[in-house]
Amino acid sequence: MRTHMVTLPDVTGLDVEDAKQALRSRARSHRSRRPAFEREQLGEKWVNTALDFVGAAEVVACYVSVNDEPPTGPLCEALAQSGRKVLLPKLGPGLAREWAWYAGLDDLRVGAPGRPPEPSGDAVSADILVDVDALVIPALLLDHDGHRVGQGGGWYDRVLKQISPSTRVGAMVYPEEYVDTQLPQDEMDRLVPFVILPDRWGVTKAGER
Numbered sequence: 001m002r003t004h005m006v007t008l009p010d011v012t013g014l015d016v017e018d019a020k021q022a023l024r025s026r027a028r029s030h031r032s033r034r035p036a037f038e039r040e041q042l043g044e045k046w047v048n049t050a051l052d053f054v055g056a057a058e059v060v061a062c063y064v065s066v067n068d069e070p071p072t073g074p075l076c077e078a079l080a081q082s083g084r085k086v087l088l089p090k091l092g093p094g095l096a097r098e099w100a101w102y103a104g105l106d107d108l109r110v111g112a113p114g115r116p117p118e119p120s121g122d123a124v125s126a127d128i129l130v131d132v133d134a135l136v137i138p139a140l141l142l143d144h145d146g147h148r149v150g151q152g153g154g155w156y157d158r159v160l161k162q163i164s165p166s167t168r169v170g171a172m173v174y175p176e177e178y179v180d181t182q183l184p185q186d187e188m189d190r191l192v193p194f195v196i197l198p199d200r201w202g203v204t205k206a207g208e209r
Contacts, residue, residue: 006030006176008141011184019184023149027140027177031068034174043071045198046172047078050136053170053194053201054079057133061087061099061159064108064116069138070172070198076102087132089155091115092123097155099124129162136196139171146191146206147183160190170194170201 009026011019054060060079065072079086080102091111092098100119108117129135137156141149148171150156160169171192178195193207 004030004034004174004176006179008179008181014184016184016186020149020152023183024140024152027149028068030176031140031174034068039068039071042174042198043074046070046072046196047074049199049201050075050170050172050196051078051082053196054084054134054136054168057084057168059085059087059132060134060136061129061132062102062136063138064088064118065138066116070174072136072172073105075136077105080104087124087128088119089116090118090123092125096123098126099128126159126162129159129167130164132163132167134168135159135163135170137169137171137192139173139177139192141177141179141183142171142173142192142195142204143179143181143183144204145182146193146204147185147189148192149183154188157188157190160192168194170196172196174198 009022011022062072062076076086086102087099088102090098090100100121100123103119103121107120109120111118139148139150169192175197191206193204195202195204
């Protein structure tokens, strides 16, 4: 498997949102060049790593990957087959972003244009997040301090405010997206204590506190 490198743009002097947009653009462009077969291979590797990360967790919230994201289909299946209950994002009433229980890959449906596939079952209020033992979230970039750059909607930053303090939180990123460079953050951003790479998971500085 090839070694990938991502060169981040110099965002010195930009305000936080402009800096994030520049970083997102570079990260997305870099992801788009990874061959599909390689993403699939990495997705299979991620399964054992992520299962080790969640440990004895009985309720795990995850996400449905789309396009060039780290693949989560095999992981969702493995979590369910291991007896865990799996929550996935789902549009609720009035396009509210809520959750639903995973019932298999064949059960996933696109609920709205541009949205990831989601379970066909009833939406569950975000209040359920207090019962989640482990949370696996997406990211475009994560630095060693635990600063995360996501797709820009801010949804997962809100999710991180709703979970229990004891919930184990890790971001799935490709190896080259776990960076030494400190990423720009604002007051809405929340630190991520763990990183989940294809062949290992680790603790960020936020997780050491």
